[in-house]
Amino acid sequence: MEILVCVKRVPDTAENEIEVNSDGSDIERDDLVYSVNEWDNYAVEEAIQIRDNVGGSVTVVTVGDDNGLLLCDDAFEGADGRGVATLLKAAVEKGNYDWRGGVAPN
Structure with missing residues (x-):
């Protein structure tokens, strides 16, 4: 469906x-x-x-006027917390985002 x-x-x-x-x-x-x-x-x-x-x-x-991002791949199935964090970190690093009030990734 x-x-x-x-x-x-x-x-x-x-x-x-x-x-x-x-x-x-x-x-x-x-x-x-x-x-x-x-x-x-x-x-x-x-x-x-x-x-x-x-x-x-x-x-x-x-x-x-906002964007969305979906990370989707069969390889992500069963990912633990560390795996999900690694995926999110990689997606953030690909973008060109402004950082306010927090620590920007290295």
């Missing part, structure tokens, strides 16, 4: 004060904190459970 889940990022109402813009056509979007719609998180979880029960794959799609 091939499952497609569409998700949308929405302003996080717990983190933002939502205000209508001056012409009343939209909300002020400057400096908003976004998160995935709560119901979409449920949909992703349900899709994963279905996949675990009957096989297949789950694809998640969204629209936005």
Whole structure:
């Protein structure tokens, strides 16, 4: 089974004060904190459970200006914590990311 889940990022109402813009056509979007719609998180979880029960794959799609990264290979099956950390470290080192408030990898 091939499952497609569409998700949308929405302003996080717990983190933002939502205000209508001056012409009343939209909300002020400057400096908003976004998160995935709560119901979409449920949909992703349900899709994963279905996949675990009957096989297949789950694809998640969204629209936005952020990127996503999925590391996927049969060789990763059964990787322990150290193995997963090594995979994540390799992916981070391939990118050109800005580091703030933490220690940049060497």
